[in-house]
Amino acid sequence: MKEDEFEGISIKRETRVVSPKEQKKDSCEQQERNTVRPDCFADYPGQPQAKDNLMVYVKAAQKRNQVLDHILLHGPPGLGKTTLANIVAKEMKTPFYNTSGPSIDRPGDLAGILAGVEKFSILFIDEIHRLSIQVEEVLYSAMEDFSIDLIVGQGPTARSVSMPVAPFTLIGATTRMSSLSRPLQSRFGIQERLQYYSSESLALILQRTAHILGIKILPESAEILARRSRGTPRIANRLLRRVWDFSIALEARVIDSKVIQYALERLNIDAYGLDYLDKKILSVIGLQYKGGPVGIETIAVTLGEERATIEEVYEPYLVHSGLINRGPRGRSLTDKGRKVLEHP
Numbered sequence: 346m347k348e349d350e351f352e353g354i355s356i357k358r359e360t361r362v363v364s365p366k367e368q369k370k371d372s373c374e375q376q377e378r379n380t381v382r383p384d385c386f387a388d389y390p391g392q393p394q395a396k397d398n399l400m401v402y403v404k405a406a407q408k409r410n411q412v413l414d415h416i417l418l419h420g421p422p423g424l425g426k427t428t429l430a431n432i433v434a435k436e437m438k439t440p441f442y443n444t445s446g447p448s449i450d451r452p453g454d455l456a457g458i459l460a461g462v463e464k465f466s467i468l469f470i471d472e473i474h475r476l477s478i479q480v481e482e483v484l485y486s487a488m489e490d491f492s493i494d495l496i497v498g499q500g501p502t503a504r505s506v507s508m509p510v511a512p513f514t515l516i517g518a519t520t521r522m523s524s525l526s527r528p529l530q531s532r533f534g535i536q537e538r539l540q541y542y543s544s545e546s547l548a549l550i551l552q553r554t555a556h557i558l559g560i561k562i563l564p565e566s567a568e569i570l571a572r573r574s575r576g577t578p579r580i581a582n583r584l585l586r587r588v589w590d591f592s593i594a595l596e597a598r599v600i601d602s603k604v605i606q607y608a609l610e611r612l613n614i615d616a617y618g619l620d621y622l623d624k625k626i627l628s629v630i631g632l633q634y635k636g637g638p639v640g641i642e643t644i645a646v647t648l649g650e651e652r653a654t655i656e657e658v659y660e661p662y663l664v665h666s667g668l669i670n671r672g673p674r675g676r677s678l679t680d681k682g683r684k685v686l687e688h689p
Contacts, residue, residue, distance in 0.1 A: 389425070389429070395539055417473075418517070425539060437467065440463050442467065481528070489532065520657060551571055554582050570605055572618070574618060584612075629647050
């Protein structure tokens with residue numbers, strides 16, 4: 346477990362509130378409250394293009410009474426890939442099976458999962474880019490021909506056995522499209538990239554979550570919180586719960602702007618939704634390397650962090666917000682990034 350020192354405060358990285366990756370506490374809170382995820386397209390704010398396209402594909406498959414094409418959802422973490430997969434299953438009125446790439450170690454594991462799926466059901470594989478090559482090769486025939494080829498036995502007695510599986514739809518989710526092999530990519534007939542959410546969409550999500558959990562929050566307070574949620578529903582819902590904790594401690598009857606301001610100052614989250622790690626990245630580029638450009642490897646070494654973590658977790662929002670530029674010579678601060686660094 347790594348720690349960071351920032352402004353004299355030692356903070357464990359796994360406690361980063363604005364991390365878009367799912368944390369253990371998120372899952373526990375969802376289980377306690379039966380989940381706040383919507384189960385139909387009508388209750389799903391944001392992602393208009395991906396949502397509208399999926400609605401068309403679902404309706405077309407239902408009218409043809411055929412299995413829905415395999416779907417690949419890609420984009421930064423926390424944007425609702427799992428939620429959309431659940432909604433597709435609900436709208437199709439079919440069973441939903443959920444697993445992840447790292448949990449499927451061997452071809453036999455995948456065969457066991459596919460043997461249990463029902464006709465027209467949805468199989469969702471999160472982090473699909475982390476499947477091994479051996480598992481991928483079994484998945485190819487399952488996606489195309491609805492059968493899997495397995496090797497039974499060893500040595501001279503080994504033989505190939507073809508096992509049919511029920512027609513199903515695979516929905517794969519990945520935050521690293523570039524890590525997905527080309528043969529696997531090409532087998533997805535539907536590919537949708539999820540984008541960061543607008544503040545208006547996040548405000549609707551926050552109000553819906555607050556209603557489900559019985560949290561009293563003013564509409565204008567939801568808008569303030571939405572603007573600090575980094576365009577990510579997972580972060581918005583997490584911040585809402587933390588602000589709720591502070592409102593209970595303050596004995597506030599309703600979450601207003603004062604409660605939000607107090608809570609976010611305690612959480613060290615500024616008006617742009619940036620936390621201490623984001624500010625460290627801006628500081629490294631702006632102060633240590635005079636605004637850049639500076640290579641990503643240099644930034645990673647300076648921060649004591651892995652390159653992949655910076656590229657996948659921290660950097661996407663900084664680029665999306667127009668605070669840093671990413672070019673062939675490295676990363677550099679934009680004018681907006683300089684202003685944020687000079688006037689936090």
